[in-house]
Amino acid sequence: MDLFIQQVLAGLANGAIYAGVALAVVMIYQAIDHFNFAQGEMAMFSTYIAWAMLNGGLPYWLAFVATVVVSFLGGLALERIVFKPIQNAPALSHVIVFIGLLAIFNSMAGFIWEFTIKPFPSPFPSAPLFGNTLIGTHQVGMIGVTLIMLALIWVFFRYTDTGLAMRAAAANPDSARLVGVRVGWMLALGWGLAAAIGAVAGMLIAPVVFLEPNMMAGILLYGFAGAIVGGANSPAGAVLGGFLVGVIENLLGTFVPWIGNELKLSVALVLIIVVLVVRPSGLMGQRVVSRV
């Protein structure tokens, strides 16, 4: 029983990582109906920026906030410069550009900061939380930060005019323009948010997996799985999905002997396929109720 609880908690901790990435993925999926394959590398690059700031002597939380802001602006610029010109191009062109960006960010990080593994600090104390041995303080912190991000995103979309405008632009761009929404900028804002959320996820992941250009490779697949399980157009679903994927992966890895550590990544892929077949809209994805 103890082992079970321990593995569930460990799964939740991993899940927080996936949830963060899934949340970033959903930000862009909501806006353009594509999965951004470069999301992981963008987060990795942001984390390097944070590392450089920390190395330059900035206190942790200052570097954290500065990285989030820089990433937000970077995401915004990326949409305006790279994706605005191809907005009407077919889906495959987007995929190609995503993969191109992935490669560019990856090699740029390696070129600037080298491919050697770097330690990355955690903002949370290393002492176990309340003396428990089941889950580390950093892990609890990751879960907390992910939930806080979700709450902020929820408030933003639900209660602010800009959030409402973004939802309108994503759902019905023509109608949105007719009420004066600058649809193009709403897309850019979605990219900015995705980059900012990815940056937070990256900074939380780095203390666990260490910082290196390929640190997001497997994690992005779990993030996609989280987004799909939860419903690719639902931020809350993405976070729920992320946690679920973390727990499922961990439990299967522990209790199903032939899966073990080696086949864990396939769990993500199997989950993606099962959900797409059984319930394409995911657990919390919205199906449109409409009468004409």
Add this chain to the structure above:
Amino acid sequence: MAALLEVAGLEAFYGQTQALHGIAFALEEGSLTTILGANGAGKTTTLRAICGMVRVRGEVRLLGERIDGRATEDVVRRGIAHVPEGRGTFVRLQVEENLRLGALTRRDRARIAEDFERVYHYFPRLKERRHQQAGTLSGGEQQMLAVARALMMRPRLMLLDEPSFGLAPLLTQELFGILARIKQDEKVSMLLVEQNAALALGLADHAYLLETGRVVMSGLAADIREDENVRKSYLGY
């Protein structure tokens, strides 16, 4: 003084296909003008051309200022509210969120709350359903929502594209009654596109008749209404 809206030599294109062939008309402040015509005559295209939703040649002026070639969102921000063909409902959003979107670009925050009440006063059914997903409204209710959303913009000019489309006769009567009240109570001019000529002529001051992208007749709505020849040969009633 310049007319509120002035259109001259307006041509519109869908790709290589030309849908409007040099349309001209003017609309005075405070007036209701209707554009009539059969299916495919170019009524919707005319409204879309005014709002920068299709490629155009020619001139569109709002209070003397050229607005052709501008982005839709910029035209709209100058005070033109377009109730589009098909209603343009944000189906996943709540009724009230649809209305909030109408007021999105306004800066007079204080008066928006007031306008919610004003709009609910015209359309009480929307108030009852304000927290419902807009996609669950009936066709008629969605049409009312579209008009209400446009009113929330406090526009100078409303473009209405076949508001009677798909509505039962009784509901159409109700809606046109409300439009008449809005015209009287609010300082808003209207450009109304309709296939239901009798209904539109009853409400309008001026009328233009379109055929295959050209204006073939225009005049005071009252005159056209009285002219049996015109009614028989052009309007079919």
